[in-house]
Structure formats: structure tokens, C-alpha cells
Amino acid sequence: MSAPARPPERGAKQSPERAQPANRARDNILGRVRQALGKTGPDPTAREAALAHIATHPIGPRPALPADLRQRFLENAAKLESSVDQLARREEIPRAVARYLTGIGVPPRASGWPEFADLPWGEAGVEVAIRPTQGQDPVGLTSVFCAIAETGTVVVLAGPEAPTGTLLLPDTHIAVVDGSRIVASMEDAFVLIRKERGSLPRAVNMVSGPSRTGDIEQTIVLGAHGPFRVHLLIVG
Amino acid sequence: MQIATMYFKDRAQVKLNDELLQYNLKKSKGKFVGKRAEAIRELDDFEGTRTAAREIRQRVLDNLDTYLEIFEQNATARGATVLWAETPEEANRHVLDIAAKHQLKKAIKSKSMVSEESALDHAIEQAGLKVVETDLGEYILQINDYEPPSHIIAPALHKSKEEVSALFAKVHGTPPKTGIQELCGEARAVLREHYLTGDLGISGANFLIAETGSVMLVTNEGNATLCTTLPKVHVVITGIEKIVPTLEEASTLLRLLTRSATGQSITNYVDILTGIKGAGEYHGAEHMYFILVDSGRTRVLASEVREALRCIRCGACLNHCPVYQNIGGHSYGWVYPGPIGSVITPMFIGQEMAVDLPNASTLCGACGVVCPVRIPLPELLRKHREAQVKEDLRPWVERLGLKGWTWLALHPGLYGLATRIGVRLMKMMGGYEGRIHKLPLVGGWSDGRDLPAPTGKTFRELYAAKRRSA
Ligand code: SF4
Numbered sequence: 132m133s134a135p136a137r138p139p140e141r142g143a144k145q146s147p148e149r150a151q152p153a154n155r156a157r158d159n160i161l162g163r164v165r166q167a168l169g170k171t172g173p174d175p176t177a178r179e180a181a182l183a184h185i186a187t188h189p190i191g192p193r194p195a196l197p198a199d200l201r202q203r204f205l206e207n208a209a210k211l212e213s214s215v216d217q218l219a220r221r222e223e224i225p226r227a228v229a230r231y232l233t234g235i236g237v238p239p240r241a242s243g244w245p246e247f248a249d250l251p252w253g254e255a256g257v258e259v260a261i262r263p264t265q266g267q268d269p270v271g272l273t274s275v276f277c278a279i280a281e282t283g284t285v286v287v288l289a290g291p292e293a294p295t296g297t298l299l300l301p302d303t304h305i306a307v308v309d310g311s312r313i314v315a316s317m318e319d320a321f322v323l324i325r326k327e328r329g330s331l332p333r334a335v336n337m338v339s340g341p342s343r344t345g346d347i348e349q350t351i352v353l354g355a356h357g358p359f360r361v362h363l364l365i366v367g
Numbered sequence: 368m369q370i371a372t373m374y375f376k377d378r379a380q381v382k383l384n385d386e387l388l389q390y391n392l393k394k395s396k397g398k399f400v401g402k403r404a405e406a407i408r409e410l411d412d413f414e415g416t417r418t419a420a421r422e423i424r425q426r427v428l429d430n431l432d433t434y435l436e437i438f439e440q441n442a443t444a445r446g447a448t449v450l451w452a453e454t455p456e457e458a459n460r461h462v463l464d465i466a467a468k469h470q471l472k473k474a475i476k477s478k479s480m481v482s483e484e485s486a487l488d489h490a491i492e493q494a495g496l497k498v499v500e501t502d503l504g505e506y507i508l509q510i511n512d513y514e515p516p517s518h519i520i521a522p523a524l525h526k527s528k529e530e531v532s533a534l535f536a537k538v539h540g541t542p543p544k545t546g547i548q549e550l551c552g553e554a555r556a557v558l559r560e561h562y563l564t565g566d567l568g569i570s571g572a573n574f575l576i577a578e579t580g581s582v583m584l585v586t587n588e589g590n591a592t593l594c595t596t597l598p599k600v601h602v603v604i605t606g607i608e609k610i611v612p613t614l615e616e617a618s619t620l621l622r623l624l625t626r627s628a629t630g631q632s633i634t635n636y637v638d639i640l641t642g643i644k645g646a647g648e649y650h651g652a653e654h655m656y657f658i659l660v661d662s663g664r665t666r667v668l669a670s671e672v673r674e675a676l677r678c679i680r681c682g683a684c685l686n687h688c689p690v691y692q693n694i695g696g697h698s699y700g701w702v703y704p705g706p707i708g709s710v711i712t713p714m715f716i717g718q719e720m721a722v723d724l725p726n727a728s729t730l731c732g733a734c735g736v737v738c739p740v741r742i743p744l745p746e747l748l749r750k751h752r753e754a755q756v757k758e759d760l761r762p763w764v765e766r767l768g769l770k771g772w773t774w775l776a777l778h779p780g781l782y783g784l785a786t787r788i789g790v791r792l793m794k795m796m797g798g799y800e801g802r803i804h805k806l807p808l809v810g811g812w813s814d815g816r817d818l819p820a821p822t823g824k825t826f827r828e829l830y831a832a833k834r835r836s837a
Contacts, residue, residue, distance in 0.1 A: 156451040167669035191419035191619035263649040282633040291647030317618040337637040342589035346504035352551040357589030
């Protein structure tokens with residue numbers, strides 16, 4: 132093993148890239164890994180095999196799910212303390228939001244994703260600001276990419292029209308779920324992302340109920356840092 | 368983290384006599400165990416899933432160089448920078464260089480055990496920057512003058528709500544709260560301010576996904592989500608062994624991780640972060656760095672305990688360990704307590720620094736039975752013990768005793784004579800009660816219990832007599 136290079140001077144303003152000349156640490160670590168594995172250098176055959184393995188996207192054992200995925204999703208979402216409302220049509224969203232917020236006594240002021248701009252919010256008495264939030268809004272309104280029956284989870288993909296803060300910073304998160312997009316398991320969600328988007332967006336946030344903590348005496352408390360409430364509107 | 372592994376016995380003794388700690392430990396005892404037992408029943412094929420998980424992790428270890436390179440390539444392609452650190456110090460230096468380069472002032476951190484290894488928080492503070500732990504348990508420990516964590520997933524498990532209440536009142540200058548809900552509310556308000564003003568988000572990694580160059584993070588609080596959404600720079604600091612080839616395989620591991628850890632079918636948040644924010648995105652990091660840390664991992668890979676690198680840090684082996692349950696995590700004296708800690712700590716900080724750890728086990732086998740990736744923990748502990756004997760690291764009394772026994776065992780005649788004398792002596796020691804109160808050389812053991820005295824004949828004598836009469 133080569134002698135370790137001298138660490139850069141304390142406080143010296145160096146870019147992280149220059150702080151490790153010629154990737155000494157990388158070479159040493161990979162060298163030691165190869166030595167441990169009894170290899171002498173890069174192994175093109177192993178690389179081919181690894182890439183081939185990745186390309187198969189092998190799926191492990193999964194718990195069997197009933198044919199009625201929606202039912203299972205509803206049960207599991209309830210277990211994780213998400214509340215649920217089922218709507219026939221998208222136009223019903225504003226009224227459903229108003230109803231829900233009145234019920235829990237939260238002011239009807241939300242920040243929402245642009246896709247909801249066209250809905251008749253005024254009629255329902257809900258104020259929806261179509262912009263990202265910094266937490267000043269009591270409610271955040273997002274859609275989801277798909278939902279997972281096995282765990283009662285919703286999968287949210289970040290993007291220019293889908294700022295992540297909306298699902299995190301407000302005390303109440305309302306998520307609109309397309310009823311035809313409830314998949315069985317997480318694996319199916321990944322397959323769907325690959326099929327429809329090609330690659331992963333910057334953030335895939337999977338949300339299963341409100342933020343919680345059990346860090347004090349293992350007692351569960353809701354609303355640790357994120358929302359206290361997650362309300363799902365299943366449309367269709 | 369400061370190493371105190373060499374004081375294991377003394378520390379364990381202190382913890383055993385600590386009434387408050389014992390009370391807190393008893394209160395939490397069995398909670399995780401019970402929930403896990405329930406949660407694994409939801410999987411139709413728990414054992415098959417464990418086998419699959421074992422294979423996923425082992426495949427990566429056996430081709431670690433290859434998967435690391437694939438991960439690096441894919442992460443870089445999405446605009447992240449992959450840095451490597453041979454030592455804990457080098458990992459810290461990377462973080463400070465990044466902070467200097469982007470002129471960052473305040474780090475908000477979601478839980479990372481790897482950063483405990485390198486005492487990253489101290490390094491950040493020494494450089495004059497601010498760092499805030501955002502996992503509630505870690506936050507409690509941080510404001511208590513950086514008390515070390517006692518459990519890998521529930522770091523403040525050893526603290527009662529009364530202790531937390533007193534601590535919050537002191538540090539936040541607020542009236543003491545009595546309810547856990549109110550305590551959490553207070554922490555929420557304090558931390559929210561930090562989330563909104565932090566410019567450097569630091570996280571660990573539950574998994575690194577090779578196919579996409581992503582990090583997968585698992586939390587209930589959502590603190591990792593916040594730390595990776597709001598600040599302009601995100602640094603992931605993690606061990607080189609955390610790689611999983613595909614998202615599908617990560618899903619298999621996740622089924623076991625959350626169930627084995629807290630008995631949940633899933634955590635409230637599972638985040639997969641890939642690269643820097645795209646054009647037009649409002650939230651998300653402009654710069655993303657991965658710091659891949661060795662500090663001892665390649666040593667484990669080259670050793671007889673390689674399988675320990677399959678660990679997904681679920682904590683089940685701690686929760687099921689009778690020794691851990693009675694002494695708590697602090698006695699172990701370094702970052703990783705419990706059975707997995709006793710296996711990897713000697714490799715990370717040196718066998719001679721952690722002589723007691725592999726012996727702090729009854730080898731009851733519970734840890735190996737529950738481990739979701741089938742790490743044969745008892746067997747690995749035994750391998751360490753063998754190594755200690757080979758390297759002359761055991762105390763001289765034990766070595767002499769073993770040598771004496773070996774010599775005797777190789778001389779059956781003398782062995783028979785010695786044991787015949789031995790049992791008769793012990794019978795006399797037992798007196799008419801038939802119980803020995805104090806044994807020489809193993810006083811520690813007989814302090815708390817009596818040894819029933821032998822009735823007067825050795826097994827070989829009885830066996831021979833039986834054969835004669837048959
Ligand atoms: S060794 Fe196994 S049981 Fe222990 S923390 Fe690691 S994965 Fe969990």
C-alpha cells in the first residue's frame with residue numbers, strides 16, 4: 132500500500148475535487164476491495180455480469196395481495212393514519228377539500244401544485260395559491276404519481292411543476308390519488324416510473340401517513356417535523 | 368466518537384447498578400421485539416425473503432469494486448460528485464471543504480451512524496460552523512452535550528421523558544413540559560426554524576442504488592426528507608458497503624428493514640434522491656455529494672467476518688440480545704453496540720482495543736436467528752474469540768487455564784485422576800447443603816449465585832460402573 136498523502140493544510144481553501152490529488156483515496160479503497168476479493172484489477176467480466184443482473188431487475192418474494200388492490204390500499208392507509216375520501220370526478224375536489232378542512236377546523240388556505248389551477252376553488256370557498264410554499268400555508272395540495280396497496284403508501288415525484296415542500300411543510304397535506312393508479316407493491320411503482328418517465332426524478336418521496344416519532348420512550352407522536360395530517364382524495 | 372471499548376467491564380458494571388437506566392431499559396424492553404414478531408407475520412414467506420435479502424447483499428459484497436464503480440458512474444451522470452474517504456478524518460475534511468467551497472454556514476443533519484464514527488459534528492463546530500441534529504433522538508443527545516447514542520435506530524432509548532423535559536427546559540429556556548406530545552411539539556418548533564435556515568443538508572444512506580446512482584433514506588419523522596429538500600447542498604456520508612444493485616432489490620430489503628427495526632410495514636417516509644435539481648425546480652439541492660467511507664470496511668471485507676458487511680443496521684440483534692437489554696448501548700463504548708457492534712468494532716478500531724466485546728455474549732444465538740440478512744453473528748463472535756486466543760490477547764489466567772486443560776485432555780489417565788480429585792473436593796466444598804457459595808477464580812460468577820456441588824463421582828466413573836453392571 133502506498134504511503135498516505137499529506138492531508139491538505141487546515142483552512143486552506145481547496146475545492147473538494149482538488150483535495151484528493153489523482154483520486155488517491157478512490158484508488159486505494161478500490162485497490163483494497165479488489166485485494167480482499169482476490170482480484171488484481173478492474174474486472175470487465177464481473178462488470179458485464181453486474182450490468183446484466185441490473186438489467187433483469189430481479190423481484191424477490193412478495194406477500195400475496197387480493198385482486199381488489201383499492202380495498203387493501205384503503206385498509207393500509209387507515210392503519211398508517213391517513214384519512215381517505217373517495218370521489219367520482221375531479222371537479223369534486225374543491226368541495227371535498229372544503230368539507231375536510233371545515234371538519235378539522237383548519238383555515239381553507241392552501242398552496243397547491245399548478246395542475247389544480249383550473250378547479251373552481253372560489254365556489255367551494257377555498258383559497259389555493261398556485262406556488263411553492265415555505266411553510267406559511269396551513270395546507271399543501273399535491274397529486275401523486277401512484278399509490279401502493281401493500282403498504283398504503285403514496286408515491287410523489289418531484290419536478291418543476293411539483294415542488295416537494297408542498298407535501299412537507301404545511302401542517303396538513305392533501306394528496307389527490309388517481310384511483311386507477313393503485314399498484315400492488317413498491318416494485319410495481321418502480322416499473323411504472325421507468326415505463327412512463329424513463330429515469331428517476333430528483334426526488335421520489337413515498338409518504339405513508341403523517342410524520343411521526345417514537346424517540347421519547349417509544350411513544351408514537353404524530354407531526355414530528357412534517358404534516359400532522361395526511362388526507363387522501365381518491366378520484367375515480 | 369471517543370473510544371471507550373477497553374472499559375467495557377467497568378462501564379457495564381456501572382450501568383447495571385444505575386437504577387434510573389435499569390428502570391428505563393425495563394420500560395422499553397420487549398416493545399420492539401413484540402412489534403417485530405407481529406410485523407414479520409405479514410410476510411407470507413419471511414424466511415424466503417431473508418434468504419433473498421442475504422443474496423442481494425452478498426452479491427454486492429462479492430463484487431463490491433464493480434458495483435461501486437457502477438454507482439459512481441450513474442451518480443456522476445446525474446450531476447452528483449462522488450468523493451472517497453479512507454479514514455474518518457478524511458470524510459470530515461471533505462465535508463468542511465464542501466462547506467468552504469459553497470460558503471455554507473449551517474448544517475442540518477439527519478441521522479448518520481457513519482458520521483458518529485468520525486465525530487463529524489465536532490469537526491463542523493470546530494471549523495466555526497453550526498450543525499443541528501434533526502432526528503428527535505439525536506437532537507436530544509446533541510443538546511445534552513453530545514451524549515453518545517445508545518441504540519442505532521432509537522438513539523435516546525435510554526432516556527425517560529422526565530429527563531428530556533428537564534433537558535428541554537434547561538436548553539430552550541422554556542417551562543418544563545410533562546407530556547411526550549408537548550415535548551415533541553417544542554422540538555418541532557425549534558427545529559423548524561433550523562430547517563428553514565440551514566444551507567447544508569447532511570444525511571446518511573440506508574441504501575445506495577447502483578442502477579440509478581441514488582440514495583434511499585428511511586425515516587418516520589420526515590427529517591431526512593426536509594434535510595434533502597430545503598438546503599442548497601446535500602451531502603450523503605456513508606460506508607462503501609451500502610450499495611444495492613436495483614430499486615427492486617432495495618424494495619425486498621426495505622420489507623425486512625422496517626419490520627426488523629420497529630415492527631412497521633413501512634416507515635412514514637421513504638425518499639429516493641437522485642442527482643441535483645433540474646431546470647425549473649423550486650426545491651432540491653443544487654449540489655449533491657456522496658462521501659464513500661472506508662475506515663475499516665475493507666479490513667472487514669478481507670477478514671473472516673466479511674459477512675458482517677451485509678448488515679442493514681436494523682437493530683434487531685440489539686433488541687433481542689439479553690446482554691444489550693441489561694446493560695444498554697453505552698457500555699459497549701463505541702458507535703455500534705450489541706452483537707453487530709461486537710463483531711465490527713474490533714475490526715474498525717483494533718482487536719486489542721475491544722477485547723471484551725466479542726465475549727460480551729452468551730452465544731444464545733438470538734441475534735443470528737433474527738438477523739434479516741442472515742449474518743451468523745454468534746459464529747462471527749466465536750471467530751473473534753479464536754483470533755484473540757491466537758493473538759495472545761486473553762488474560763494470562765485464562766491462557767494458563769486453557770493450556771493446562773489442553774495438556775490434561777491429551778493425557779487421559781491424568782485427566783481421570785484430576786477430575787476424580789476435583790469432584791470430591793467440590794463435594795466437600797458444597798458441605799451438607801450441597802451448594803458452593805464461592806468459587807476461586809470465577810468470583811464474579813459465584814457472587815450472584817450458588818453452584819450446585821457435584822455428588823461425588825465423575826461422569827467417566829459413573830459410566831464405567833454402569834458398563835460393569837450391565
Ligand atoms: S447484524 Fe443483522 S440484525 Fe443486527 S443490525 Fe445488522 S442487519 Fe440488523
